[in-house]
Amino acid sequence: MSNPTTPPSFQSLPIAIIGGGITGLAAAQRLHSRGKAFRLFEAAPRLGGVLETVERDDYLVERSADNFLIKTPHARALCEELGLGDQLVPTNADRRGAMVVCRGRLLPVPEGFVLAAPQRLVPIITSSVLSVPGRLRLACEPFIKQRTSTDDESVADFARRRLGREAYERLVQPLIGGIYAGDAERLSMLATTSQFVEQEREFGSLWRAARKKQLAEQRERGARYSAFMAPRGGMKQLIERLIATLPREAMRVGVAVQAIERGPQHWRLRGTNGGSLGEFDAVIVTTPAYHAAELVAKVDALLARELCGIEYSGTSVVCLGLHESQLKRPVSAFGIVAPAMERREAIAISFGSYKYPGRAPEGELLVRVFIGGALQPQLAERDDAELLAIAQRELSQLVGLAGEPRVMEIARWPQRMPQYNVGHLHRIARIEARVAAHPGLQLAGAAYRGVGIPQCIADGQRAAEACNDSAPRRAP
Numbered sequence: 001m002s003n004p005t006t007p008p009s010f011q012s013l014p015i016a017i018i019g020g021g022i023t024g025l026a027a028a029q030r031l032h033s034r035g036k037a038f039r040l041f042e043a044a045p046r047l048g049g050v051l052e053t054v055e056r057d058d059y060l061v062e063r064s065a066d067n068f069l070i071k072t073p074h075a076r077a078l079c080e081e082l083g084l085g086d087q088l089v090p091t092n093a094d095r096r097g098a099m100v101v102c103r104g105r106l107l108p109v110p111e112g113f114v115l116a117a118p119q120r121l122v123p124i125i126t127s128s129v130l131s132v133p134g135r136l137r138l139a140c141e142p143f144i145k146q147r148t149s150t151d152d153e154s155v156a157d158f159a160r161r162r163l164g165r166e167a168y169e170r171l172v173q174p175l176i177g178g179i180y181a182g183d184a185e186r187l188s189m190l191a192t193t194s195q196f197v198e199q200e201r202e203f204g205s206l207w208r209a210a211r212k213k214q215l216a217e218q219r220e221r222g223a224r225y226s227a228f229m230a231p232r233g234g235m236k237q238l239i240e241r242l243i244a245t246l247p248r249e250a251m252r253v254g255v256a257v258q259a260i261e262r263g264p265q266h267w268r269l270r271g272t273n274g275g276s277l278g279e280f281d282a283v284i285v286t287t288p289a290y291h292a293a294e295l296v297a298k299v300d301a302l303l304a305r306e307l308c309g310i311e312y313s314g315t316s317v318v319c320l321g322l323h324e325s326q327l328k329r330p331v332s333a334f335g336i337v338a339p340a341m342e343r344r345e346a347i348a349i350s351f352g353s354y355k356y357p358g359r360a361p362e363g364e365l366l367v368r369v370f371i372g373g374a375l376q377p378q379l380a381e382r383d384d385a386e387l388l389a390i391a392q393r394e395l396s397q398l399v400g401l402a403g404e405p406r407v408m409e410i411a412r413w414p415q416r417m418p419q420y421n422v423g424h425l426h427r428i429a430r431i432e433a434r435v436a437a438h439p440g441l442q443l444a445g446a447a448y449r450g451v452g453i454p455q456c457i458a459d460g461q462r463a464a465e466a467c468n469d470s471a472p473r474r475a476p
């Protein structure tokens with residue numbers, strides 16, 4: 001396919017994009033908007049990757065992500081570029097906040113406790129999530145000596161050192177471990193929540209940093225706004241709009257790439273049975289890292305080894321549609337997190353219809369129960385009946401679920417959550433150094449520089465720009 005905007009004096013080959021998740025689609029959209037021809041190869045029969053929204057009996061069910069952060073601006077900016085700006089909705093203002101399981105009961109996560117940092121003293125000191133000694137230890141944080149080493153450390157080590165063991169076990173572990181479906185004893189502080197490391201370095205204390213930040217924010221804007229947004233029609237609205245902007249003939253859906261080869265002047269992709277899928281000026285690989293490792297194995301064995309070192313966890317999401325009256329003890333919060341020390345079968349529960357409008361019919365509730373993760377991988381692999389039983393058991397014990405759900409949808413995401421464990425940033429630096437030795441090759445996606453949707457979009461766009469700038473131009 002020749003692209004109308006390609007300068008007539010040059011004839012360049014297209015750029016290949018492997019993987020049609022949000023990263024690959026964002027890369028494609030950026031190349032297309034720059035007038036650069038591309039081919040996108042997606043192994044699955046549909047585009048979107050992990051992002052998938054389904055409609056079931058008037059419920060709008062997200063099988064994975066249901067919103068994105070707006071502080072990292074790329075998802076919101078892409079929606080606006082695609083004309084979806086007016087379709088973005090903030091979280092409902094009236095039920096913001098989360099509950100945490102504490103000695104079998106539900107308590108609110110103290111207002112002002114953000115991931116690994118206390119922001120406001122009074123709500124934390126008056127909350128009974130922590131025992132009195134636990135609260136006193138947390139209050140001593142400003143007096144804890146600043147760490148001098150700049151080496152990476154685990155989320156668990158950081159939180160225990162600064163906030164105390166109890167604050168780690170009861171708050172930090174479920175909040176950060178939940179986001180990554182990971183093991184906080186292994187997750188890297190620098191790769192997951194480096195802002196708190198920087199705060200310790202700059203202010204010597206998270207409390208002091210929070211105080212400075214609050215004063216600055218009060219000066220800047222006053223009222224709190226939603227940190228997350230979602231398209232009114234769910235993530236599929238974004239995926240469908242992206243697809244609509246891309247040339248249909250450039251999309252190869254249901255085509256798995258098996259290998260990448262490097263020729264003297266171009267890259268070649270091989271598909272099933274070694275058949276050629278074409279020649280390209282550059283290749284952007286956006287698959288999970290373990291697939292990327294297989295693809296580049298013949299080009300660079302050391303790069304493949306580094307990619308294999310990025311671990312993944314899996315999770316299963318049981319989505320249930322219920323009548324509101326079926327919850328005997330409903331909570332006024334967007335969700336529930338469960339510390340590992342509580343030994344529950346669910347990592348977290350999310351009330352999708354409390355968070356966003358239009359997710360469930362009037363008088364009904366959309367609830368999603370997350371099972372598995374790095375700490376309980378075997379649970380995510382249970383069969384559908386067992387997963388449903390786990391979800392019902394957890395809901396019945398925690399919020400008094402009675403009766404059968406009206407709607408049920410089970411989403412399985414085996415090996416789809418990259419684990420940014422201690423040393424991740426060093427590994428990424430080594431990967432980047434090896435990739436730089438192969439002009440025209442780019443790796444992008446959740447495995448590398450951020451798992452959230454905005455970071456994936458940013459990474460896909462970065463890779464597209466890098467290829468567009470560096471792809472060799474060929475004489476006709």
Ligand SMILES: Cc1cc2nc3c(=O)[nH]c(=O)nc-3n(C[C@H](O)[C@H](O)[C@H](O)COP(=O)(O)OP(=O)(O)OC[C@H]3O[C@@H](n4cnc5c(N)ncnc54)[C@H](O)[C@@H]3O)c2cc1C
Pocket residue numbers: 018019020021022023024041042043044048049050051063064065066067068069255256257258286287288291315317413416417444445446447451452453454456
């Ligand atoms: C349960 C869950 C909940 C989440 N919740 C949120 C949330 O609320 N907010 C948020 O910001 N993020 C969330 N995330 C994270 C975010 O959704 C993902 O990190 C992001 O969607 C990953 O996009 P990606 O394009 O990098 O990878 P993927 O979506 O994994 O896409 C990679 C694609 O590559 C394809 N592929 C693989 N091998 C080949 C091959 N050989 N040839 C061709 N194609 C191939 C795959 O089929 C896949 O479609 C969540 C993730 C999960 C699993």
